[in-house]
Amino acid sequence: MTLEKQLIQKTYYEMFINEHENIHPIRVLGEASQEELKKDMPDLSFIRFAQGEVYFQNKDYETAIFKWENITNELEPWAKKNIADAYYESGLLSNAEDFYLAIETDQLTLNTEVNLQLFSLYIERGKLDAAVAVIKSTIVSNPDYPNVTQIARCFFEDRQDWSNAIELAVNEAKRTGSLEWFETINTYVEKGVTKKLHPNYFSQALIELFSLDRQLFERLCCSLWNSYKQEESYFAWLREINHLLLNLDISRNDYWHGLSSLHKETYFGLIDGRFFIKKLQDLIPDLLTNWVRLTDPAQTVVASAAALSWNELFPASISMSIVSEAEDLISHTETEMDELEECLSLFEAILKWAQAHDMGENNRLKWIVQQLIDFETHHLLITGLSGSGKSTFVNAILGEEVQDSPTSSVIMFKDFEELTITEITDYETVTLPDFSQFQARLDRRRNALESIFEFKRPNPFLYENSLALIDTPGLKGSQQDRYEVLQHLHTADTVLFVLDANAPFTDKERAVLSQIQELAPAIPVHFLLNKMDTIVNEQEAIQIFDETKAVINGYMPDAKVFAFSSQYESSQQLSDFKAFVQSIKNTRNLEDKRLAKLLFFIRTTITNLLQKRISVENQLIESVRWNEELVMKLTGALNQVNDAKSQKTTAITKSYRAIREAIQNEISETVPKMLQECSELITEDSNFSKIHIELNEEMNRKIQDYLENSVLPKYFTSLQGWIVNSKEEFEQSRLFLDEMAEGFNTLYGEERIKLECDFKVLGDWRRDTDRMTNGFQLENVNILLRNTPSQFLLKSAGKLFGAIQNKAMLFNKYKSFVKNEDYSEVTALVTERFFRQFELFEKSLERDITLFFKFPLALLNQTAEGARSEIRTNKEMLDKMNTNPEIFRDPLTLFEVRLRQFEWMTVAGKGMQTIY
Structure with missing residues (x-):
């Protein structure tokens, strides 16, 4: 076992045991220590280091730390690392971290071991950012250290830290050339965790993999391709993979089935009418070039036909060598193709696009095609x-x-x-x-x-x-x-x-x-x-x-x-x-003839749709012009209806006020006279102490009788005549609005506008006037019981002289007072009370007349707003069409590419070089 390994595993003490295996290490090391002390210049560092290991192994961390603290030789950095380990095992993580960070050494292995311990410590303390930093630093300094990259990978995956996991896998794959790391990258791609990375991130790794294992290279390319399909970076990926493949030594002999299928799927997806040619022109030629270079045998014809048809409509966009190769392939390669299905698929795609772009349902064309396949x-x-x-x-x-x-x-x-x-x-x-x-x-x-x-x-x-x-x-x-x-x-x-x-x-x-x-x-x-x-x-x-x-x-x-x-x-x-x-x-050859007819209808459909685009533009222009004229007419009509409403409001309310004023004037003239005539009720025999009360009651009775039996019937008759006249006014408005609606319906060419007025207003007026003129109860008015000076004197005199037999003077005074009194205030009060309920009715007249015209005005406003909305919509469409004419032109051009491709495929294997 090497020294480094002993230091890592804390088994350095075994060097002192050797032949003393049956004696406890502490005793052996103790005896060694005593022997060392006998020397002239004893050095106990190595023995103490070994003693610390034994105490550590037996979990006596305090003693171990004591022993390691006194190490001053070359083992000192390892002793500090061991002290930190002891603190770590004792649960004193803060102390352990301080000791780990204090270690300064040039020994790569020791630094790596310290970092791995710090990594574990940071995880335990929840300092995950620090853990990430230390493990990444360790990988940079010593990536080949046993298990360090696997430890990092597991850590990143457990935390779902895919950014660092992917970075690790890509870097290690490029560094080591290990297929295992490339498989790891592929796993991440299939999980969908690489989508947000720019496609060029993987380019160098793919280049390395191409030279190592072409099957795995294809699998990884396909995984990346599929992962980017729904992402914004899809086009960036297509450019990247095209550029990559163009610079690799691709050969069809390697059978790139997966990549060939993806090229086919991608090509047909790009030319289905969703994208502008401007966006495709720098992309598709390279895509088709690569497809022809790597196509598998089952797709040779379709790839060659795609390249030839694109090059026909966009000359010189594909290199002549690829065009020649495609011509040679399609000339000598037979294919089994369901021509009718392919033709119908193209036809349906065109009609689907036409319907999505408001170019009609094309039901007649659909019907014709149904007949042709019978x-x-x-x-x-x-x-x-x-x-x-x-x-x-x-x-x-x-x-x-x-x-x-x-x-x-x-x-x-x-x-x-x-x-x-x-x-x-x-x-x-x-x-x-x-x-x-x-x-x-x-x-x-x-x-x-x-x-x-x-x-x-x-x-x-x-x-x-x-x-x-x-x-x-x-x-x-x-x-x-x-x-x-x-x-x-x-x-x-x-x-x-x-x-x-x-x-x-x-x-x-x-x-x-x-x-x-x-x-x-x-x-x-x-x-x-x-x-x-x-x-x-x-x-x-x-x-x-x-x-x-x-x-x-x-x-x-x-x-x-x-x-x-x-x-x-x-x-x-x-x-x-x-x-x-x-x-x-x-x-004979009926299916071939019908197929030719289908192709004819597809080609004419494409031509007709291009022409229809011009027709749509003209229709939009005409629609804008027509609607602008309509808005102008509707605005004029609204002004006319508002004028009519104002005129009718003025006429009807004026007519009503004239009736009310006439009644009011009559009351103003009649009531004072009626009250003055009450002087005739005073005689010399009258009880002058109560005469003012009796006269006040009689005057109120007379006013009540006059208002109820004379004024109200007259007012009722006048209001009924007013309602009849108002109806005539409304009928004039209805005729005017009917004529207006007829004019607009003639303009529309259909019965679209019906300007119905609310004649229920007249019914409401009849009901209200019946109710208001059905009866009136006047609250007693204080006519002779007010405290005016003259009244006060008369009432006082009546009480004072009421018992006096000679009442001539008082009689004359009372009679003169009642006959000559100014009753204007009383009349004003009576008039105000009488017209109180009619005032509310009068105030609602303008609102009621507005209700009469409410629906016509609302309908005209709604119609005008609808026309304005259509103008805005059509102008936006026109702007869009004029700003981006390719919206219509490009998809149809791409459909023509597909048609031409289909025609190329029909001559596959027949030795033909071109068809028209």
Whole structure:
């Protein structure tokens, strides 16, 4: 055992035992000490050091410390370390820490042992930051010391200190080249604890691992790749791994299955329409380059096709050596690919993107694709010039009069177990409840070509021939046909062109056929010579048929012609037509032909969506303009309604006040006179001591009678007339608002605005006026019992002279006083009490009239705010479209890349160098 190991394990004392194994170490060391003391210059340090170890081993820490304190030779640093250990074991952690920190030595092993003890001590004292610092320092100074890195790893993992754990694993992997540490890194990555680290953190370790173990290199790359997928640093990772792989000696012979699959998944994820090309241009070329370099055999074709299609749309973005390699690979590598599934996947991705970006549901296109993948049914498109008798022929084939007039829409007739009629537009798919609804829809002429009808019902002829008829509106022979009717050519497997036997194969029909051949050169065209029954002479009919057939075959050698007449015997004609259908049905390579049609629709869809983007922009501009004009009109309407409200409020309240003022004036004139006339009630025989009380009561009675029996009925009548006039005012406002609403609804093109007023206000007024004029109880007014000087004198005189027989003078005084008294204050008080409840009513008039106009004003305000909101939304969309035109352009360009890639894959292994 080495000295260092003895010092670490505290077994240095064994050097003194040797042959004295049967004697207790304390005795042996004691005897050695006595022998040393006999020397001239004794040195007891080594013996004391050994004695301290023995006492420590026997847990006599105090004695051990005493022995170690007196060590002055080269073992002194170890003695201090042992003293600290003794304090540690005694539980005196603070003392132990002080001693550990006081040790100064150049001995690497001793420093490492001290640090490991400090590490344990810090953990025990809860000083975890200090523990981290000391273990990291230990690893830096002596990483190869036994178990030190494993101790650190366990510590970091137990604390879930992933930052330090990852740093340790990466540093040790690079330092030692140990696959175990690389496996540890992979474990951390799979745990998901490395996501927040920048991808370049692992680059050097990956480079080291590539030279050590390529399988583990691939596993670690894949783990990192998957961990960064949902992180903000994903693109940084893609750049890092691309750069890394470009600089490594990658060979397909190593079978990089995991990396190849991730390249494929990543590439298709990047070009699914979520990202702008600007963000992808510096990323995808390197990604595809690496994919071609490391692709496994199962993905050779798709990787090569991806590289070639990208390079076609972005020339020179991929190095020529990779392009040439991809061309060579795709030319000589066969692949098993479900072409239909791949094609449909691309189609669905485009439509999903279009729907997410408000580019419509595209239901018609979805329906067409569903028809194209119905390989059991042959699609016969029937077309011809208007007036050729096409509808009559279709009715004859179907065995009933489905159409009573030429169709204005495209209709597909199919056999089905029950009647099912569906109308398909870009925006919705509607199932029609019955045949009458179908006829009603067909009678519409407006936007008829925006609909496709699918008419399904039991039909033996269609069933036996596995046939579907596509009936189209009659052609006009103009350029417009190609945009309206002939756009449906690619839905068909065969075209049956209907000719009128009375004027067959005219120049106009030739022009239409030229358009058909230009638009769909691969679709066979055959002919139906219709209205043969209108040719009186049979010989002439045969001659017309032969001549027409000869002319057609001179123009279209492979075309066949069938003669048809609605007057011929039905069953025989159907039998003949069945044979004709079987002769023109070409089912050879049907799936390939349908696939070509699907590709055509995908390409035209991409083109149409690009065009639709321009249409959307124009629609947004028009919508902003229209809504701005609408807001202006609504603002004007709001001002008009507010003016009307103010005018009606002024008129109605003024009218009410006029009535109230008239009644008030009448009361002001009548009450004083009535009170003055009460002087007639005074006679010389009156009891002047009580006359003022009697007169006061009589005056109150007269006022009460006057107000209740004269004023209130008159007031009631006036208010009823006022309510009638108010109703007329409100009716004028209603007519004005109805006219306004009609104007706005004309602008909208639908019944959207209805400005209803609250006529309940009139009912409330009637109820309130009935209640207020139903009766009135005047609280007694103090008319002659007030303490005015004159009244005081009269009352005093009445009491003083009441017993005197000669009352002439008092009579005259009282009579004169009552007759000439000023009753203005009394009248004002009576008037105030009478009108008190009417004042509340008057004050509520303005509020009530506001309620009458409340809903129209609220609706107009709401409509205006809705228009403003739409303006803001549309302007934001316009700004977004104009600021970032790539929002629409880029995804469609990437869909074109996918389409081109698919086309490349279809020629894999066929020795072709390019396709167009």
